[in-house]
Amino acid sequence: MDNVVSSKLISPNHIAIIMDGNGRWAEKQGKERIDGHYEGVVSVRSAIESCLDYGVKYLTIYAFSTENWGRPSDEVAGLMELFCKTISMEIPSLIDKKVCVKFIGDTMSLSDDVKESVKFCEDSTEGFETLTLCVALNYGARDEIINGVKQLFIKVANGEVDIENIDTKVIESELYTSAIPDPDLMIRTSGEQRISNFLLWQLAYSEFYFTDILWPDFRKEQFKEAIEEFSKRNRRYGKV
Ligand code: IPE
Ligand code: IPE
Ligand code: MG
Numbered sequence: 001m002d003n004v005v006s007s008k009l010i011s012p013n014h015i016a017i018i019m020d021g022n023g024r025w026a027e028k029q030g031k032e033r034i035d036g037h038y039e040g041v042v043s044v045r046s047a048i049e050s051c052l053d054y055g056v057k058y059l060t061i062y063a064f065s066t067e068n069w070g071r072p073s074d075e076v077a078g079l080m081e082l083f084c085k086t087i088s089m090e091i092p093s094l095i096d097k098k099v100c101v102k103f104i105g106d107t108m109s110l111s112d113d114v115k116e117s118v119k120f121c122e123d124s125t126e127g128f129e130t131l132t133l134c135v136a137l138n139y140g141a142r143d144e145i146i147n148g149v150k151q152l153f154i155k156v157a158n159g160e161v162d163i164e165n166i167d168t169k170v171i172e173s174e175l176y177t178s179a180i181p182d183p184d185l186m187i188r189t190s191g192e193q194r195i196s197n198f199l200l201w202q203l204a205y206s207e208f209y210f211t212d213i214l215w216p217d218f219r220k221e222q223f224k225e226a227i228e229e230f231s232k233r234n235r236r237y238g239k240v
Contacts, residue, residue: 066106
């Protein structure tokens with residue numbers, strides 16, 4: 001275990017990250033936007049290692065939103081290629097670290113090669129329990145809720161669910177994240193302070209941490225600062 005870990009720190013069980021600022025990082029370096037995305041992968045690797053160091057059990061990363069299709073087609077194509085390459089390159093190390101990878105979002109609408117990478121990665125890492133890495137890929141929280149509502153309507157129509165019994169747990173069971181606890185801490189890098197259609201339901205009582213650091217610069221030291229800040233928070237969970 002890394003010696004940066006202090007006994008006074010409270011580790012969140014689940015950290016969700018909006019990894020933002022790759023494009024601005026690249027621009028600052030006089031590079032192409034895609035170079036920023038490649039450098040962002042190094043920060044993902046670092047975040048996984050930090051989670052292992054601090055005993056964080058779930059890490060959810062926002063890799064591609066349903067809105068990101070609106071970006072220039074060459075950037076979208078570059079990102080899809082990056083996802084395929086990264087997934088296959090990282091699998092041995094994820095297996096070695098006993099990290100279980102799950103994808104959330106509309107992955108079925110992705111190209112065949114991305115779909116194959118996603119399935120191969122989930123199959124290769126299934127059952128590991130050290131850390132669950134949840135990758136939000138072609139994810140949109142509004143779509144997630146719409147799909148869940150549609151599924152529930154079908155179940156109500158079939159008589160499988162009684163309207164009177166619809167509660168938080170029933171709704172949660174229809175979300176992509178049904179097997180994953182809610183995030184305790186949500187981090188967004190790059191100075192933006194919005195949710196951008198990420199985990200709208202699940203973040204109801206998460207602590208938010210915003211930093212001006214651009215995602216490719218968010219490494220172990222910055223991760224530690226986020227955990228330190230989280231440790232100082234007085235969590236309420238909707239209680240008095
Ligand atoms: C986040 O970085 C990565 C993805 C959305 C895939 P951006 O690409 O949004 O970087 P900025 O916000 O333009 O700097
Ligand atoms: C959110 O970042 C999506 C991901 C990090 C994948 P964006 O950069 O796409 O969000 P907006 O457009 O600034 O809200
Ligand atoms: Mg951005």
